[in-house]
Amino acid sequence: MANELIKIEEFTSIIKSAPDALQKNIASIANCNKAGQAILDSIDGEGMTDELDAMAADYLKKVSVTLKNMQARRSPITQLFDKIRSVFTSDEKAIDPKDGKTIPGKITYARDQYAAKKRLEEKRRQEEAIRIANVENEKATYRSGLANALYAHYNSYFSQQSDELAKMWESLTLNSFDLKAPIIKGWSLDYPKTHFDMFTRDLPTYYLDAMTKGSIKAEVFRGKYEQYVEEYRFSMEDLRQSYIDRLISKKQELIELDALRRQNAEAAAKAEQEAKEREAQERMEREQEAARQAEEAKKKEAVQSQQATMNSLFSASAATVSSTPVKAKITEKIKVLHPNGFLEIYQKWWFEEGQSLTIEELEKIHKKMITFCEKKANKDDDRIKSKYIRYEEEVKAK
Known part of the structure; x- marks a missing residue:
């Protein structure tokens, strides 16, 4: 700030002239309005005429002169106050934080830039955390889906062999018994590697690349064939044994049915139909049990997938929380990129x-x-x- 806004003598002189200038302006206003009122009265009484129009034009010219004189009288006074106000406002601007040229303004700018930098870093951190969480979530979904598809592939073979064994049992007759019974007794308990290797299904993904999918596939396949070999042997052996245990009674049933057929064809047909119905019921129960076991295996995989998904969601939620939130007022500003934007x-x-x-x-x-x-x-x-x-x-x- 300047040590002296204006010289004391000049300030005193101008201030002393203010009452006189104000008084003269008041008198000028009164005289001007008095003369103008007389012209207005004539216009109101007689209506506008060429003579009155000329008088009005001359009057307005004098008004302009009067205004200039009034402005000239008050000009030194108003200029003085304008100068004083200008000095004060200029001094205030020297430390205005909104002015980028001042020291406070430069500090404000530095803080804004730092806040923007922190904000950008935080956004990138959150975006990356969400991306990673999405990847982990898709990994879990892909792993679960692949495991389910692989088990369904294995189970389709078991179901096919089970059906064939059941058909072999249901097709037993007295004439074919000695031929088919050994086949049932020797029904293979081996799950072939060739069938396991036939699995080629893949699942679509958005976040996972081919290398990641290959790694997950290798992880899912690891030990699965050996697991299915054991499961197949256990389940098929149990099914085969259930037929072997009934072979003697089955043969006796066929002998009795053949004898009955010779005596009473109608009764034999009825007994044969009842036997078929029992076998159909047993087969349905076995299929239901196989479906239940398959569903349990699917649910187990689903639970593991859900746990992995929940973990990834918790990770994503935690990642979006900033440990050191940016202390800044964030507002969006429009940047027009093309005239059509307006x-x-x-x-x-x-x-x-x-x-x-x-x-x-x-x-x-x-x-x-x-x-x-x-x-x-x-x-x-x-x-x-x-x-x-x-x-x-x-x-x-x-």
Whole structure:
């Protein structure tokens, strides 16, 4: 700040002149209005005439001179206060944090830049954490889906062999018994590697690359064939044994049925039908049990998948929480990239606010545009043709 705003003598002189200047201006206003009122009374009483119009024009010229004299009287005083205000506001601007040229302004800018940097780093950290969580979630889903598909592949073979063994049992007759019974007794308990290797199904993914999928596939396949060999042997042996245990009674049943057929064909047919129904019921129960076991295996895989998914979701949730939140007021600012962007901004403003404003409010907002269109009409005779707009002449005397 300057040590002295203005010289004391000059300040005292100007301030002393203020009452006199104010008094003279008051007198000028009174005289001006008195003379003007006389002309107005004549216009009101007689109506405007060429003589009165000339008197009014001469009067307005004198008013202009009076205004200039009044401004000249008060000019030193108002300039003094403008100068004082300017000195104070200039000093205030010297430490205005909003002015990037001042020291506080430069510090403010540095803090804003640092906050923006921290904000960007935090956003990138969260995005990366979410990406990793999504990858882990998809890994779990892919692993579970692949395991389920592989088990379904294995189970399809077991179901096929079970059906064939059941058909072999159901096709037993007295004549074919000695031929088919040894086949049932010697039914293979081996799950062939060739069938396991026939599994080629893959599942679509979004986040996982081929290398990651290959690694998961190798992990899922690891030890699975050996596991299925044991499971197949256990389940098929149990099924085969259930048939072997009944072979003697089955043969006796066929002998009795053959004897009955010779004595009473109708009774034999009935007994044969009942036997088929029992076998069909047993087969259905075995299929239901196999389906239940398959469903249990699927549920087990699903539980493991859900646990892995939940862990990844918790990781994602934790990752999005910033340990050191950015202390900053964050607001979005529009950066227009193309002139058409202004039209889109205007459309949004118009539909959400503009159309509800009054004509007077809209005239204030659109003053520059209205003035542009008025210039085009007055200078280039270029007018907007619309039922919503009317051009009106404004007449001013010279």
